[in-house]
Amino acid sequence: MIVLPALASTLAFGQSTERKLAFESASVKPRNPAGGPFARTMGGPGTRDPGRIRYSNMPLKGILLIAYGVKDFQIAGPGWMETERFDIDATMPADTTREQFREMLRNLLVERFKIALHRETKDAPAYALVVGRNGPRMAESAPPAARADGGAPPGGVPPQQLERDRDGFPKLPPGGPPGILQFVVLNRARLIGRQQTMGAFATRLA
Numbered sequence: 001m002i003v004l005p006a007l008a009s010t011l012a013f014g015q016s017t018e019r020k021l022a023f024e025s026a027s028v029k030p031r032n033p034a035g036g037p038f039a040r041t042m043g044g045p046g047t048r049d050p051g052r053i054r055y056s057n058m059p060l061k062g063i064l065l066i067a068y069g070v071k072d073f074q075i076a077g078p079g080w081m082e083t084e085r086f087d088i089d090a091t092m093p094a095d096t097t098r099e100q101f102r103e104m105l106r107n108l109l110v111e112r113f114k115i116a117l118h119r120e121t122k123d124a125p126a127y128a129l130v131v132g133r134n135g136p137r138m139a140e141s142a143p144p145a146a147r148a149d150g151g152a153p154p155g156g157v158p159p160q161q162l163e164r165d166r167d168g169f170p171k172l173p174p175g176g177p178p179g180i181l182q183f184v185v186l187n188r189a190r191l192i193g194r195q196q197t198m199g200a201f202a203t204r205l206a
Helices: 060-068 098-113 198-205
Strands: 002-004 025-030 040-043 052-059 085-091 117-119 179-185 188-194
Touching: 025 098, 052 060, 060 085, 060 098, 085 098, 179 198, 188 198
Parallel strands: 002 117
Antiparallel strands: 025 085, 040 052, 052 085, 179 188
């Protein structure tokens, strides 16, 4: 039995509805164990290929994480969910929203895997991100610099082509696109966020 905690979503898994969202076409195939430990996801809403997803070498637990938008610790179930892997290739209208896509993925899981689950709350240890004694040492992000022609700011050069600081990390130019970037040099890592909310920052730290 797969256990999910109580979610804000009102979608009911495994219950009949008048109209279920579904992919235009979908293929789900077991992955050869020789495929290696690494999973790969491509496409979907918000990407350069919004009308198609291609998931390679994905464990069922990883697919559930995407379908429900939850964290790894929020799903419990049999061990094979993390060891048996699958390839998924599915298409959908290019204007499908992220929530519609997740519902399609949930319905696909019920149809192909015959999943049965229930939701419950569970106490767990957690960290709290609070303001320090001397107050926050943060400044509000400046808006991205616009191009002279009024268009969106350029994405910049690839990180591998940028100048490096004394620690070996790339020096990012100002005015880049919003997002969170992580760089790893030997045994050290650096996290750089632009135009990010504190909620997004806390989620990344978790």
